[in-house]
Amino acid sequence: MSTHNENPSGDEHAIVPHGDHSLAPADPIADPGLHHDEPRLTDVEPKAERRAERQVAGMFALASLLTVAFIVFYVVVGIHPDDPHDGVDVGDVQVSNLTLGLTLGLALFLVGAGAVQWARSLMTSPEVVHERHELRSDDETRAATLNDFETGTEETGFGRRKLIRNSLLGALALLPLPAVILLRDLGPNTGGTPAQRKEHTIWAEGVRVLTDVTFMPIRAADLEIGQLVNAMPATFEELPEHGPERINERAKSPVMLVRMLPEDLHIAEGRENWGVDGILAYSKICTHVGCPISLYEQTTHHMLCPCHQSTFDLSDNGKVIFGPAARSLPQLPIAVDSEGYLVAQSDFTEPVGPSYWERTR
Ligand code: FES
Structure with missing residues (x-):
């Protein structure tokens, strides 16, 4: 009705x-x-x-x-x-x-x-x-369904076999718990501060900078104004001795050396001695999702990532000026050793690569 x-x-x-x-x-x-x-x-x-x-x-x-x-x-x-x-x-x-x-x-x-x-x-x-x-179904259909259910229950022995029934109910009651526990992963990142979560590279104090073509150390005088050279640490090939656990650190080590006119540079406070005669070293790994970059526009000092067009200003501390990258290109502090070769002053002072470390919520 x-x-x-x-x-x-x-x-x-x-x-x-x-x-x-x-x-x-x-x-x-x-x-x-x-x-x-x-x-x-x-x-x-x-x-x-x-x-x-x-x-x-x-x-x-x-x-x-x-x-x-x-x-x-x-x-x-x-x-x-x-x-x-x-x-x-x-x-x-x-x-x-x-x-x-x-x-x-x-x-x-x-x-x-x-x-x-x-x-x-x-x-x-x-x-x-x-x-x-x-x-609503008619009375006949409802009675037939009820009868089927009771017959099925009887055949499975669900009512008689209390041990199996109770253990099954216990297992089913606990099953949703993993899903509830996994909700914790949606909360803030509790893995410590970005500095604490920093991943290292194989750069260290005194490690020479090599070209990635001839694997020869680079003197400051070898670089001309406007030139960009892809480079790596001198310890790059020694790493198998350090074991496979350092493979990730090795992969994050490539840098770009670029020489600009000192008067074109906007050096941030605290980085005044990170370069040598206008030569600066930046990570070669984009801070967006980690593509290797080296599309350098000499006149503007802009570095373009080919993957999603993030653009970094190498004359202004690697600052992002366009695109989806969320933070500047990390800069490697460099100096010259007693023989005039470029060396690292230390490891990078911030994480290299994609910015997942930055995400705290
Ligand atoms: S990886 Fe460089 S812009 Fe996306």
């Missing part, structure tokens, strides 16, 4: 137009699932209907204008320098991102808002009445 009202058409499904109460079920209170709204202002007042129509059309028109503005800004606010040696101006990139984001974002918003206003104010919103069938 249905608890719903019969609709006037006598069909199982009937559509009642919004505001047309002549076809609505006679007793909506008896069926709390149905809502028979009052007619909207736009249903009864032609002026209100026209006003709503103008609002919707206005939003769509404004969205069109903003889309055109997006294209204009894309063309006018260029981020490409006239001189290809000048590099990308960060200010231009910010202005370009702002104008493009605002125009396209607002255009999309207005299309959505116009559609919502159209649906709420002007579209016919019929109420559909769907008569439900009886959900």
Whole structure:
């Protein structure tokens, strides 16, 4: 037996137009699932209907204008320098991102808002009445199901074999616990401070810097202004003697040596003696997700990661100036030994590679 009202058409499904109460079920209170709204202002007042129509059309028109503005800004606010040696101006990139984001974002918003206003104010919103069938099974089916269940229980001996039953119930009760315990991993990282979690490389005080081509030590005088050399520690090949546990430290050791004019450098406080005559050493491993990098733009001192375009300014302490990397390229403090060869002053002072160590929540 249905608890719903019969609709006037006598069909199982009937559509009642919004505001047309002549076809609505006679007793909506008896069926709390149905809502028979009052007619909207736009249903009864032609002026209100026209006003709503103008609002919707206005939003769509404004969205069109903003889309055109997006294209204009894309063309006018260029981020490409006239001189290809000048590099990308960060200010231009910010202005370009702002104008493009605002125009396209607002255009999309207005299309959505116009559609919502159209649906709420002007579209016919019929109420559909769907008569439900009886959900309860008949008595015969219920009795047969109960009988099947009891027969099954009897055959398994679930009621008689108390030892098995109780041990099974105990096992099932404990099974959800691992899932609850694993929720702890969603909480803050409790593995200590970033400094405590720092992974080491094989750089150490006095270790010479070798080129990764000839494996020869490098003198400061060997590097010219604007030159970049991929390098590694002199102990790189000795590591098998240190055992496989140092393989990870070895993999994180490659660096880039770059020589710039000392007057172009913006040295951070505390790093004043980390370089030699404008020669600085940076980790070669991107701090985003760890790609090796060496796409160097000599005139701007920018280092680009080919994987996701993170860009680091080597003249400004390896600072990130573009892209998804969250922190600067780690810098290796270097000096010269008594024979004029470049050597490390110590290991890196911060973790090398992706920034997972930084995440504390
Ligand atoms: S790994 Fe360098 S930007 Fe993603």
